[in-house]
Structures are given as C-alpha cells and as structure tokens.
Amino acid sequence: MKQFRSLIVVVAGKDGGQLAVDQAATLAAQNSGTVTLVDAITPLSDFLEIAGSNAAECHDEASKLKTEHMERLAKPLRDRGTRVDCLLLQGDLAERTVERVIVHGHDLLLKTAEHPHGITQHMFGTVGQRLMRKCPCPVWIIKAAPEPxxxxxxxxISPFPLEQQRHPMNVMMMKLATSxxxxxxxxxxxxxxxxxxxxATKNEQSETKLLQDEALEEIVGPYRCQVDDLQTHLLEGDPADAIxxxxxxxxxxxxxxxxxxRSNFVFFTMGNTAEQVLQRVQCSVLAVKPDWFLASVAKAAQERSRLFDGLLSKSPGLI
Structure with missing residues (x-):
C-alpha cells in the first residue's frame, strides 16, 4: 500500500494550517515519516513599495512572525519524535511550494481549505486551487469536520473500457484510498x-451498464481483500452532479x-468534471494526478521558457 513518508504542509490559511498539520502528524506517526512546514513571504522589493525606508524592518518582522508560527506548530510533533523542518519560502507561495515538491520528491501535500463553502471559489484563484492544478504529488485539501x-x-474513478488511458490513475487512487x-x-x-x-435503446443501455459494471469490478476487485467495508456505486447522469x-x-x-x-503541449488544465466537483463539495478532497504529470510539467516549463526567449529576441524592447 501507498505509504506517506515525506509530507509537506502549507501552513497559510485562516486556521494557520492547524488542521493540515494535525493530519500530517497522524500520517507521519503511522508511517515513520517526516514533515516539512512551509509558508512564504513576498520579496523585499514588494515591501519597498509599501513601507519605503522601513521596508527591511517590516520584511524582517513579517519573516520572524511567520517563522515563529511554524515553529509553534512543529513543537508538538517534534516532542513526539517526528522530524519537522520549517521553511519560509521567498516569493509566490504556490509556485515556490510546487518547486519544493519537484526538487525534494514529497509524496503528499496537505493544506487547510480556504473557504467555508466549497474547496474552490474561483478558477485557479486560490493557493489551494493552484496547488491542485500544478503540484505533481497528491494534494489533500482539508476541511473542518466534527471529528478528525x-x-x-x-x-x-473512470473505468469505462473506452477510457483505458485513465487506468493507471484509477489504480493510483485506489491504492491511496485503500491505504x-x-x-x-x-x-x-x-x-x-x-x-x-x-x-439509447434498452439493449444498448443494458450492454453499456454491464460493460461499466465489469470494468468497475476489474479495478476494485483486487482491493476487496484489503478492506473490510468496500461499497461500489454505479450511477448514471452528469458526473459532477452524481459525484x-x-x-x-x-x-x-x-x-x-x-x-x-491534457490541453496542449505547453499547458495543462483541470478536468471539467473535477473543476465542477471541487466547486460544490463540502468534504475534504485528495486530488491525484497521473504519473506522466511530473515529466510533463518539466517539459512545459522548458517550452514556456523557449517561447518567452523567442519573444524577447524578436522584441528586445520588452525588457
């Protein structure tokens, strides 16, 4: 089963990241894992525009407050023997966090939800949404619940025979969920x-349902012996509404x-069904990406850089 040994937690948010840290603490204890707490601060140049001659002092004070907050969150975990690193990143929180995941190979990112109604409020407009779009490892957005x-x-999952390209991700999700x-x-x-x-005709409906049911069981079957209570649901209609x-x-x-x-060779988009579901659900969400995503992110970054360099060579006045 999938083990969560290298966890990264984004501590920014209304609750200061406490829910996400608590969940990370549980996973780390169960898997002898390590935890990295991250937050970010804007560059000193941004403080210059606001604070003028006091920019350096304001930047240092903000850095100190964020670091102290992470250290307070880390102390209970360290007291229980968990290794915890606290990192204050420079620049955009989502971008720097994704870079950290790519370089250090974290296998799970956790963050507390930012909004009380739905995981996302605007198309890629929040840190959580951007992490779910760009972060190559699974992203767990945690909402407050009566019981932790x-x-x-x-x-x-999407097991329909015509969508076999999704099979590896179906397997990955089943492994994570089973664990x-x-x-x-x-x-x-x-x-x-x-x-x-x-x-469709009744025969076509019956045949389609049978194929879907068989494909679903083919994916779920290997995990029945690992889980005592496993239920399957084969529904009809709009996927976002049904889920x-x-x-x-x-x-x-x-x-x-x-x-x-996939959207094109440079950029990637969140699937339409996933986007609609994330706008509506009231529970925590674990967002998973396919294996090819990490390599594709690197390729996309190189392609964007190539296009940008080409644009500058044609229009040197832009810089």
Whole structure:
C-alpha cells in the first residue's frame, strides 16, 4: 500500500494550517515519516513599495512572525519524535511550494481549505486551487469536520473500457484510498458514473451498464481483500452532479479524484468534471494526478521558457 513518508504542509490559511498539520502528524506517526512546514513571504522589493525606508524592518518582522508560527506548530510533533523542518519560502507561495515538491520528491501535500463553502471559489484563484492544478504529488485539501478521524472515503474513478488511458490513475487512487482506509479503519466507497443514455435503446443501455459494471469490478476487485467495508456505486447522469450528490448522501469525509487532463503541449488544465466537483463539495478532497504529470510539467516549463526567449529576441524592447 501507498505509504506517506515525506509530507509537506502549507501552513497559510485562516486556521494557520492547524488542521493540515494535525493530519500530517497522524500520517507521519503511522508511517515513520517526516514533515516539512512551509509558508512564504513576498520579496523585499514588494515591501519597498509599501513601507519605503522601513521596508527591511517590516520584511524582517513579517519573516520572524511567520517563522515563529511554524515553529509553534512543529513543537508538538517534534516532542513526539517526528522530524519537522520549517521553511519560509521567498516569493509566490504556490509556485515556490510546487518547486519544493519537484526538487525534494514529497509524496503528499496537505493544506487547510480556504473557504467555508466549497474547496474552490474561483478558477485557479486560490493557493489551494493552484496547488491542485500544478503540484505533481497528491494534494489533500482539508476541511473542518466534527471529528478528525475519517469514517467514510469516496473514490471517483473512470473505468469505462473506452477510457483505458485513465487506468493507471484509477489504480493510483485506489491504492491511496485503500491505504487511508486501512489506517483509519473506515468505510471505502467507489463511484463510477456512466452517461445519460435516455436516447439509447434498452439493449444498448443494458450492454453499456454491464460493460461499466465489469470494468468497475476489474479495478476494485483486487482491493476487496484489503478492506473490510468496500461499497461500489454505479450511477448514471452528469458526473459532477452524481459525484457531488453521493458525497452528501453518504456524508463522506474525504473524496479522492483525479484532477488533470491534457490541453496542449505547453499547458495543462483541470478536468471539467473535477473543476465542477471541487466547486460544490463540502468534504475534504485528495486530488491525484497521473504519473506522466511530473515529466510533463518539466517539459512545459522548458517550452514556456523557449517561447518567452523567442519573444524577447524578436522584441528586445520588452525588457
């Protein structure tokens, strides 16, 4: 099963990152893992525009406050024997955090949700949203819950035979969800949504449902022996509506879903279904990306750099 040994926690947020740190502490203790707490501060040049001659003093004071906050969060974990590093990054929090993950190979990023209603409020407008879009490792956005212990996990997969390119990510999500289910001794639910076939014949509907059911069981089957309580749900209709509705019906604590699709050779977009679901769900979310994403991010960065250099060579007056 997937083990979470190198955890990175973004501590910025309304609660100062406490929920995310608490979850990271639990995972680190169960897996003998390490935790890295990160926050970021804007460059000194930005302080110059606001504070003028007092910029350096203001920058130092802000750095001190952020560092002290991370050290306070780290102390209880260190007292229990967990290794914790505190890093104050310079610049944009999301970008610097993603760079840290790429260079140091963290296997899980945790962050407290920023909004009380839905994980995201604007298209890629929050730190959490940008991390879910760009971070190559799984990103766990944690929302406050009456009880911290997970009771119900829901995994949304796409096992339809025509979508075999998604199979590796389905397997990755099942491994992650199974690992968390075993750690928390909770209930695991797996959902797959097939399209509305109201215009299809009864035979076509029956055949499609049978194929979807078989494909779903092919993915879920190997994990039944690892989980005591595993339920499957084969639904029909709009995927975003069906998944969101099921999280409410089951009172799910954590939704695991894939979030990335290809858009072109330079940029990547969040899948339409994932975007809609993240706008609506009221539970915590573990966003997973395919294996090819890390290499593709590096390639995209190189391509953007090449295009930018080409633009500057044609228009030197831009700099």
């Amino acid at each position: 212990k997970l009771k119900k996990i829901l995994v949304a 968390l289910t075993c750690m928390n001794d909770c209930e695991l639910n797996v959902v797959s949504v097939w399209p509305d076939l109201a215009l 969101t509705g099921l999280t409410l019906k089951l009172d799910v604590d954590l939704l695991v879903l894939g979030t990335v699709c």
